[in-house]
Amino acid sequence: MSKKFSLFILGGTGDLAKKKLLPSLSRLYSKGLLVGLEKVYSLARSKREDWEKVACELDRGLGKLCNFLPFDVKDTSSYESLGKILQTLEGQELIFFLSISPYLYEEAVRGLGKLLRNYANPRKIVIEKPFGFDTVSARRLNNLLYRYFIEEEIYRIDHFLGKETVQNIFSLRFSNSIFEGIWNRSFVDHVQILALEKVGVEGRGEFYDKVGAIRDMLQNHMLQMLAFTAMEPPAQMSEQFIRDEKVKVLRNTRIEKLIRGRYEGYLQDAGVESSSRETFVCAKVMVDNFRWHGVPFYLVTGKKLSKKLTQVVIAFKEVPASLTRLLDCIPKQNRIVFQTAPESKLQVVFELRPPTGRFVACPLETVMEYRFPSEFEEAYEVLLLEIVEGERSLFIRDDEIETMWEVVEPVLDLKDEPFVYPQGVKLPPQARDFIALEGRQWYL
Ligand SMILES: NC(=O)c1ccc[n+]([C@@H]2O[C@H](COP(=O)([O-])OP(=O)(O)OC[C@H]3O[C@@H](n4cnc5c(N)ncnc54)[C@H](OP(=O)(O)O)[C@@H]3O)[C@@H](O)[C@H]2O)c1
Known part of the structure; x- marks a missing residue:
């Protein structure tokens, strides 16, 4: 039997979610490639109506799995509301896609990490670029991730x-x-x-x-x-x-x-x-x-x-x-x-x-x-499928991201x-x- 999983898009009303993530998921779903997908939650501070404008453009296949959760990365009560949803998803794999400003990554990792300590679900966290702003901040973000996740659960995206x-x-x-x-x-x-x-x-x-x-x-x-x-x-x-x-x-x-x-x-x-x-x-x-x-x-x-x-x-x-x-x-x-x-x-x-x-x-x-x-x-579409399947060759490893920053470090902020x-x-x-x-x- 295939695993069941749910996807949480933090920043689920933003440009990336609207133009790329939700349409890609929708196409994969309609081709029958997302077997086991139970729910897709869009998380943002926006009003539900803003999200509906995005979600209503999806075809009815994926649309019926989509939900909205008012959520502020900086607000502890948001994680409590998320926790109530997680309680209903026992045994499912949870995939969190950080499609928010990179200035919010650390807070989101900390908030999600603490919340997930209360759950035994298999989990994955996906992080968009830019991963840090220089070598030091990339290293700090890697270290923070390691407080709550293991490398096998972390997907650093470069959509190229x-x-x-x-x-x-x-x-x-x-x-x-x-x-x-x-x-x-x-x-x-x-x-x-x-x-x-x-x-x-x-x-x-x-x-x-x-x-x-x-x-x-x-x-x-x-x-x-x-x-x-x-x-x-x-x-x-x-x-x-x-x-x-x-x-x-x-x-x-x-x-x-x-x-x-x-x-x-x-x-x-x-x-x-x-x-x-x-x-x-x-x-x-x-x-x-x-x-x-x-x-x-x-x-x-x-x-x-x-x-x-x-x-x-x-x-x-x-x-x-x-x-x-x-x-x-x-x-x-x-x-x-x-x-x-x-x-x-x-x-x-x-x-x-x-x-x-x-x-x-x-x-x-x-x-x-x-x-x-x-x-x-x-x-x-390719990357989302790889994430679901747990294949990480197309994602950037911790030492790789830091080495890439080291290459450009001498020319940052000229x-x-x-x-x-x-x-x-x-x-x-x-x-x-x-x-x-x-x-x-x-x-x-
Ligand atoms: N757009 C692209 O094509 C693209 C391409 C490659 C990489 N990326 C990366 O993807 C990430 C998202 O980019 P984007 O273009 O989608 O940004 P965006 O259009 O500004 O969307 C940001 C999303 O985050 C939400 N948000 C803002 N503050 C929040 C908070 N405190 N708590 C919870 N949600 C919050 C916003 O909704 P509310 O303000 O309503 O909360 C919105 O849904 C960035 O890291 C970017 O570098 C984007």
């Missing part, structure tokens, strides 16, 4: 890991033998990891100005994509060994140089008078191990750019110049591209002779493309003024110069 493309970096590398021999400094010239956005701070200005692009993107999503690209093969395909390798490569990772920018109009958008926060970062990151020694990883993320583009590009070394001296051209670098947005696909880019009838000719760039099929619309770039540019000119100075170009 729920994406088909990101998982396929791992799969392409470790389910095929043809790539392993070239996946190193002898063949790879450099790696580009891009997460470019069209949107600005979108009404989250107050929060965004406390974090900026380094905390919001570089510390988590970008470093996770780097880890999947650069990690060594795990000893076995198990969560422990996969996460061991990610931690190992992150420990060898350091930021060599970095530039920061801010889009024109940011101060008005964020509603702040002055700020040293960045909305754009371009970093050269080195992985100091035998596989990657000397190979730069360029990590770029920014807001209010001309298009949304998320991809990892593995750019291979050029062919020796002597081979092409007599031709009036230089073949482009071969590339393997893992694109997450706008499309979820893999591209292999290489050079072939054009059909001109000439044997010796300038080669033409040729692209082989494979679109990743997916059963799921949304990364959160005081120099970020340069200002016009909205809608492909990339700020400073980023073009950044890579051009190293004799390279962006593949956008």
Whole structure:
């Protein structure tokens, strides 16, 4: 018989719950993938009517399991009301999803932790990003969690890991033998990891100005994509060994140089008078191990750019110049591209002779493309399913999150003024110069 479980979304009336969590749960439920789900409780201080606006959009399948509980993370009587519900759920697994402001995580962990001491139910706690604001606060949150939970009960989310493309970096590398021999400094010239956005701070200005692009993107999503690209093969395909390798490569990772920018109009958008926060970062990151020694990883993320583009590009070394001296051209670098947005696909880019009838000719760039099929619309569907099933490979371990903070620690809260770039540019000119100075170009 399958286990029974109930889900509690703290912050169940917020943006994440409304746009991602509840719709994802609803789709999973209607496909029959949430066997054993008994109840979904949305917890928030909001009025029940606010929650109903969210919940009524759900299809009737999941809708009938949904409930609302007025709840203030800071108020002890809220935990008493929650306790009354828990008394009715004996034997069920309880999943608590913290979809609240990160400034409330510690209070919520403490409150839930104390309450759960009175119950024997199996439990899981899911924590959204950002997990801490620097190494010290991340460590403090880990330590607090350990007062009440064990690591096996803790799920630290980075929703990029729920994406088909990101998982396929791992799969392409470790389910095929043809790539392993070239996946190193002898063949790879450099790696580009891009997460470019069209949107600005979108009404989250107050929060965004406390974090900026380094905390919001570089510390988590970008470093996770780097880890999947650069990690060594795990000893076995198990969560422990996969996460061991990610931690190992992150420990060898350091930021060599970095530039920061801010889009024109940011101060008005964020509603702040002055700020040293960045909305754009371009970093050269080195992985100091035998596989990657000397190979730069360029990590770029920014807001209010001309298009949304998320991809990892593995750019291979050029062919020796002597081979092409007599031709009036230089073949482009071969590339393997893992694109997450706008499309979820893999591209292999290489050079072939054009059909001109000439044997010796300038080669033409040729692209082989494979679109990743997916059963799921949304990364959160994948992650929610993994949480329910207790599979933790796609979640961040305690030492991993702390190591990621250690990588960015030297560049957190820089005081120099970020340069200002016009909205809608492909990339700020400073980023073009950044890579051009190293004799390279962006593949956008
Ligand atoms: N939105 C996204 O797409 C997204 C993506 C990735 C990560 N995240 C992370 O997910 C978390 C939630 O983000 P969000 O965008 O959903 O935030 P949000 O829209 O501001 O929602 C916050 C939720 O928390 C509730 N809340 C606030 N104070 C509370 C309190 N004292 N006690 C109980 N509930 C309280 C709010 O309702 P009341 O004010 O009525 O209580 C609301 O339901 C954040 O950590 C964020 O960084 C969000």
